[in-house]
Amino acid sequence: MTPATPDAALTNGGPAPASEAPASLVRIKACLAELEHLLPAQAPLRDFVHHNTLHAFQHLPFAEACSTAARLTGGRPWLAEERCRELFRQGRINATDIDAALRQLPELRPDEVLCCSKERTLCRGEILQVALRHPSATLSPVQLRWQAEEHALFEALPADLDPAQRQRLLAAAGGVHEQAAVADLWAAACELHAAAVPMAVAAPAGDGLAELGWGRERVEGARPGDDAADASHASALWLWQEMRAGLGERWTLAALLAHLCGEDLRTALQPTLIRHLGAHLDQGLAAWPNPARDQGFYAAWRHSAGNDWAWELDEFADARDDIALLPDDPLLVIDGELSRLDVAPAQRAAYLQRLALELPGWAGMFHWRESHAAQAGSGKAPVALSDLLAVRLLLERLHAEQLLQRLCGLPLRVSELGDYFTAQPAELWVRHARGSGRLPEELLDAVAPLLAGRPTDGVADWQRVWRLFRQPTAATARRRGSPALAAWPLLALAQRLALSGRDLREIGAAGAAALLNCAGSLASAQRGLLWLLAYEHHYRQQILAALAANHGRVPA
Template sequence: MTVSTAREVESHKELERIEVRSLIHLAGETISQFWPMQTFIHHNPLHGLEHLNIHQAIAQAEKFLGGRGYLPNEEYRNLYRQGRILDEAITDAVMPFSENRYVTIGTRNISHIEVLRTILIHGSGTIPHEISDAVFDSLRRDSQVEDFFTRLQSGGILKDADLSLRQQTDQARHDVVNQYTLAAWCDRTFETSLQQQINDELIKWCAGFLDQGHAPWSMPMREKTFYGSWKALAQKEGTGFLLSIPDWKLKLQQLPDRPEDAVLACLQDLDLPQSLWSNVFTLHLAQLPGWTGFLKWRADQVDHEWQKAFPVDLVQYMAVRLFYERELVSMVCHQQLEIPGTYSAITSSLERFPFGFGLYKAFRTGNLAQKMLPALDEGMFTVTPLPLQTLDGWGREADGTWGTIQRERTAKGHALMLHHLARSLGIALTDLTACPPEILETLLGWTTNFPESKHGPLWLQAFEMSYMKRFVNNLAPNLALVREWDSKQEKPEFSRPPAQAMFCIDVRSEGFRRHLEEVGGNETFGFAGFFGVPICFQGFGSEQETDQCPVLLKPKHRVREIPRAYQGKAAEQYLQRQNLAKTGHALLHDLKENVITPYVMVEAIGWFFGFRLFGQTIAPAWYRTFTSWVKEWFAIPIGTTLTVDKLSHEEAEEMVAAEHRATIHRLLIERYGRMGLAVSHDQVDRLRKQALYQAGSDSEDEETLSRLLGWNAAVHEQFLAELRQNHGIHQRAVSRRMHRITQVGFTPKEQAYFVETALRILGFTQGFSRLILICAHGSVSENNPYESALDCGACGGNEGYSNARAFVEMANKPYVRELLAQKGIHIPADTYFLPGQHNTTTDEVELFDLEDVPATHRKDLLRLERDLEEAGRRNSRERLSRLPDEQGMPSLNRSLRLAKRRSMDWSQVRPEWGLSRHTAFIVGRRLLTRGINLEGRTFLHSYDYLQDPTGKYLEIIMTAPLIVGNWINMEHYFSTVDPEVYGAGSKVYHNVVGRIGVMFGSQSDMRIGLPVQTVYDGPTPYHEPMRLMAIIEAPLERISAIIARHDLLQKLMGNQWVNLVALDPITMEFFMYHSSDDWRIIL
């Protein structure tokens, strides 16, 4: 082969690799990204399908994932019987499917829409074929039913369908890699377990490779990538032998080094047409959507420390999966059909023996009538290999009989449907029997063309519209107040409230805000819980950084928590004790996971864990009090502040230089002891510059170092080289360090910008009180892997106190207020901002940085603390009354104790309801909702359209907080309608895996979504699955213009993922969005 030919071949291979990567990436659309558990991010499980209409996306996801997209129809019927779904909403839902036709039965004229309504409410009466004979025979004892069935047959209503065993084979041939992977098709056909075997292998390898420090023995060779480490290690373990794969070690050795080439080789060996590759990839990724969803997320995090250390992506996953499918399918096809395990061989075999395979499938699915079995040798269906040629002969002979039986079953099923319809409509069966054939044919057509599989979207629409109409009617009293306020020519003078508070828009803040306003006449606002300040935060003593903002954003600013200036000694002691605690914890973990030491530990310190076990189980409140006292005694109290101010370039350079000098000084002392200590500051700095700028040393330097340390020129140069190579004292490292340092904090203009933007979004530009609380939120619970799901979604699944503290520190700075005054926002000198955090589990509010509160505001602070405590008691009582295991309405004082106990109880599967049962997202002035009990079901975002004539700030709300609200809503929606596929199932079976998620028992798919205890109350859904109803108080044309500028909003609104409602501020009428030029009034 010539060089040019070799290049052409390699170029062609590279194009094939690119195609494979792009097809696998495209196939991953059906799989939604899954974030690690420690920062649980609510997301839409069908996020990759948002370019489709929601109902189309549900259908596609059902094909690949097998998940249900709606509640069972009977659940909706229960809601209808309870009055939660209105008759008029059902009529509106079925109207587009109805024709302007009616039939006359007896003395009644029955319209098409009435039939559709009846079928929706009472069901279609469809009976499975397997039991239709028994049901029909039991009804046929009634002479009227017998007459009715005779009438249907004699009138030719029940037309014969063309039913043949060959159709079973045609369906099976279509299902191969269109509906099922080759392995799954073999399982369904031959009752094998190939898919489970493949899944078990992939779970094992994924769990080992993706582990983030949870496993006591980490998987070796992970630096070789997922595919590389699997290829190397799979040759050393015996799974290939256990799976009976012939020559498995040799086959593993012969696999290509690149995963794309391995995928291509397997596709070629399976003889899969290129037109089917994308579908094949999607089917494989959908087998374990939890693991592949996490892989998809990891592959996108190119800067993530675990991804950089141990790379993995979906292509590597696919290479491993296709290897196992190729080998196992080949074995089964040889055993069962004596053919190669390829797509072409399988489909050819089905085409050669259509009746034989159809007969075999009918037998396997129980679709052979009992009276057919005596004429067949049942043993022929279970022998290996399968005698398809013999079965094909039998099938040709039995085809007519089978078709006749199927037609009889179909006819009986149709008769039962019409019988059920008559009863549901209240029609006498005798009247229906007397109808002309064309009327019966019409009724049968209306019924069969409206199967129950189509009812889900209509029930959902009726449920949502029923709730929507009640909700907007509930706001009616306040609309009159808004209209009255807006009509006043002169607004009354503003009276400063005792305090003002900015809460997160979270639905759990709604009740707390309402009670805080009632208690002391305080004023509250709602804003996304990161308060418009996207930061990367590192707490004092923590090695981890967290992105404190919605995942849609990437923070450009770093903020660190540092000790206050007077805390130097305390900070050192704090870190020493923290390191001691970490060392003890690591030692205990290593001892527990060791093979030998657990036996000794039980005898030595088992009593200690017994104390903890009994304390947390029997008396959790007392145990928490005791451990808190121990921690307070052991811990060093320390005051901290945040690095909100940005360093100048000169200050940053000096910081880097100081770090370098400290490193050099430490190295000299470690190696030369007192002699190293004698090296002067100036000499250390010269060494730094020599390493950094690679400048040569002068004779004076060499003489000094030779005298102090005994250096010669070679040792001197070796030390400089070590500084560059091992300690990062070179220009590139300095540039990186400078970049990170200059990301810490904000310039004065940036601080003023973030404060101004937040205040203008809220419409909060005047009327400031003396004390303004910026209240973040978080939660505390025991033994709860899903704890971060209860934290702030706008803060990336973290607590939000750091954002609140950063915002407050900015807003209190005099130079920031000067800049704000230049922009027209005049904050009085006596206004003080205060950070706090609402614990949504206990309804306690912790206030931060109290040492900074001026003495002049102490009385204001005491009043606010009293109001917060009382509001917490009231809100706690309201929340507890909704929990199924709390009986009755507790007293105000007892409610806080009960809420605290729930947060401490490690057996509590439901410390709080979290965001369950939410329904709406309101963007508008507080006057719209003040005083109305929204039952903790509504996100409330403050906004004043009068102060936003260009729509700039509404655009920010619609493209960030509203998107997060949609993700939260979709997570809860799908976790409720199918808790096993889209949810995480029951917490009872959960085990944490790899510190990244949970799975059932010791081996399963990683569980995505929310646990059933979060959205269900026993067998009944507690969360009512509806699409988010977003109500925006703003001119319709302003909202339409914003949607038109953003593709994401066009997808969500145009494809009906969100029900968007506008409140026209002029007419005070509600309109529902259908398109930018189609807003329909809600009556």
């Protein structure tokens, strides 16, 4: 499965042989036809219309449809949690609504008893409600220390704690001063933290490879040999092949480079592309209509590239010559660019799908105009989704090559990226750790200048950061594994549940682990759905209450 050279497949990339081209073009056409089910049917707006953005998923249950659409489009199907908590504070959602929402999802088992003390019986629903309303933040050692110094984290109860819960905690501590009650609760949390569920913030970062989400058993065969601090060429080759195999199903080239470089080329690419798209779809309002728009979007865009001296891509080396040599058929351009990226044939449909769904409104309107060319309001300029995707693919490659040259300091082409990273294994692993959000906070400042351009010391700078990541100092390990950092989530949860230090000691380590497990068990999609169900329940109860209050009244 591994090529003979680090990037043999990419190096040998290029347009498919003539004998294979017809079959590959047929597959591309079939893929474009399939996009009809995913893209919005975005017609030119003349009247207000309702459009079901989940029409391609309406055969699925609602929650599953939302999750599937989010995975494919990158859109957010649920209201942001912070906004939901703001609605709770405004009284537009209350605790009764959340309780009703939990009961609408029987798999959450809200009535199941989780643990008991002498005075309290805790059910899953109570813990899940607290987890929704007051999620425990993941704090770094520096953040925890700052919270303790600035907000008296271990000396005072939260300012927004419910008055009844505050009173219960103080009463359970014998009516002593608040600081003594918090100190006792904190002491109990520290006593139990070692046997509680290990939190991500408390885990030492010494085993960097296994932490990066690729699976320990797969990493073992690729990890460095005797020197655990050295990233091997074999491990870098394996990691690069894993990343490259994800082109299509997991990410586009732009998304992969954003992961590795910390800079998203789409922020510069999309505004330029959108200006050309708007000019092509114009129905008489644009300040600048492309003079070649009657030839189709791809041809008009190439015309701009060859004749407009104020064109946006003049700073790109050899871009005009490259574009002038392109074939006239946009399908051939799509096929050639996908081949240059070495996107596997089985992944090409997914890759084009991801590109189209980056700008779903524009892609949807292109598809609608192409499918309704004879309909009034469709405009005179020919429109084809293949034109949009051909230009988008080409722009992605041009921007990617410029980004790589600027950040790596080498005249790299995309096809050479694998060879470069295989020769610089420490750089690849550190970039991947940062993109995965696994790089410790104290190393982010050291990595920032390396991401911004070529490092002063070359390979040595990346290797230095890699060694720090793989072999943290004893002081760093102690900070990460400190009792305070590990016990903090249990303290925060106990305060919201109005559990005293005595309650915690009575439920013991097993009970504490059960509490933390339950509080962290809600997936992001479940949290979003629960907030939606709670909001709808509150609204529905308001309507029903108004109907009941006015039942039997005779209109005046």
